[in-house]
Amino acid sequence: MAARERNGVLAIIPARSGSKSVPHKNIRPFRGKPLIAHSIEQGLAAHNVDRVLVSTDSADYARVARDHGAEAPFLRPADIAQDLSTDLEVFLHALKWLEQEENYRPELCLHLRPTYPLRDVADIEGAVAMLLERPDVDSVRSVTLAPHTPYKMWRLDEASGLLRPLLESDIPDAHNVARQALPPVYLQNAAIDVVRAEVLLNARSMTGSRILPYRMSEIHDIDTEFDFAAAAWNASGALPSGKTFVFSLSALVADGTEDKLGTSTPNPATIAVVNRLHSLGNTVLVSTTRDPGSDAAAEAAQRLDQWGVKYHRIVGGKPRADFHVDDAMIPLFALQRWLDHNT
Template identity: 40%
Template structure:
């Protein structure tokens, strides 16, 4: 059977924010926000969590996700590759359940503002383009021509010395986008062959609003995300009762 799998990756070790994936954000474990969005998707056939941590596995099951395997420790280290984690899940499903996937949609718990419509939109876009890969993107917070290097003495270094000063005017700059980390839709055969989520010249970008692209990697970002989520919940509640 070929379907689309939503694969949520959540290892137990986290240095930036200890136990980040199950830390409470606006009343729920962080991972719960991604599980709930994935379960509301109309295009995902299964929602699977890949983790090495029994507590994460237990909480994930409580919120309705499948945890059919415990990820090997060698795939849960600081330098473990997300590509290898996805390949492990694909191979496990094929070998243990004879389950073949049309696409794998990688969903990281660190993007709690992503909603089901984003997931479905990216999957449908991948099908429309017959894409090897589709990646969530947002408007870049700063244009590359506005960036500078800096040496040890603090002297600014031009990254684009050939650009004229007039090119810095916002009105003439082309739109640029940044990876937001919220979702990656990839064909299993493509990731097996290319060993990347971004095959050169064969990867499409799926634009998402900045407000749904917030990514958590630090305690400060977790705090801001908590405030934003609590405000969103309050706003939604007031809108329903109005």
């Protein structure tokens, strides 16, 4: 048997077809091309990446990948293309296939998730170079400063019913210490991971134990409809404008029900978001379970006016819109957080 080819940096882009939160999100159009195409093009553009391979269970996804320049030499088995399938299973399968079929094993594996379309090629090159320069390190993982410190987080002890600190720390009463005095904590942002092939194969780990941070400033991973919208708006550098948002009438009421509207109190957090979207030039609709032409709907309109809600009209059912703001589509807290972040 010929000696195994053992060199280079292999980018692997996992792209299964069974997304539940956003169906077929990996090939959904984003800025004029399938979402996965952005990661493929970034991998191909990086000067220190030798191959870009897509691991998918879908022939359609494989065709899209090849159309944009990636290799897609196999279809991933269904048993490692499930909701709970791990990245490690995907990478080990790809490495085994390449070794058996091509007698090839890379030195480094670069993990590019197709759900992070806004990464810079320079960051890919920087993370790869970092691991190439440090033979004593197992992997490099992109991180950003965590927005909330885990020193002030708790877990519930089910047996006693008491709160326990999430982190065991040598800082006395860390949960009562000023946030500014606590150590900085980093959150993995899903943009770029680089790991030695030997670590994957021998330690059966995506990172190993010696991990270098590649510091980044943002997170743009796409997992929900809201994430798609936020990434698109971040890409254009603009807040949402010219879109249609639908809020349920119950979301504008403090107790979450429209049954007793006459005695209900307003939900100021929701109303603030509605008014902000209205001021940005979006169409805001309020949906109700009542007949829009009924006296009850007229009462609702009167209450909304009293509460200072800026909207365009009350509608019945679930009308066509760009976004429905509810737990099934865009959670209110996420929309509010995004608007505040871009103020």
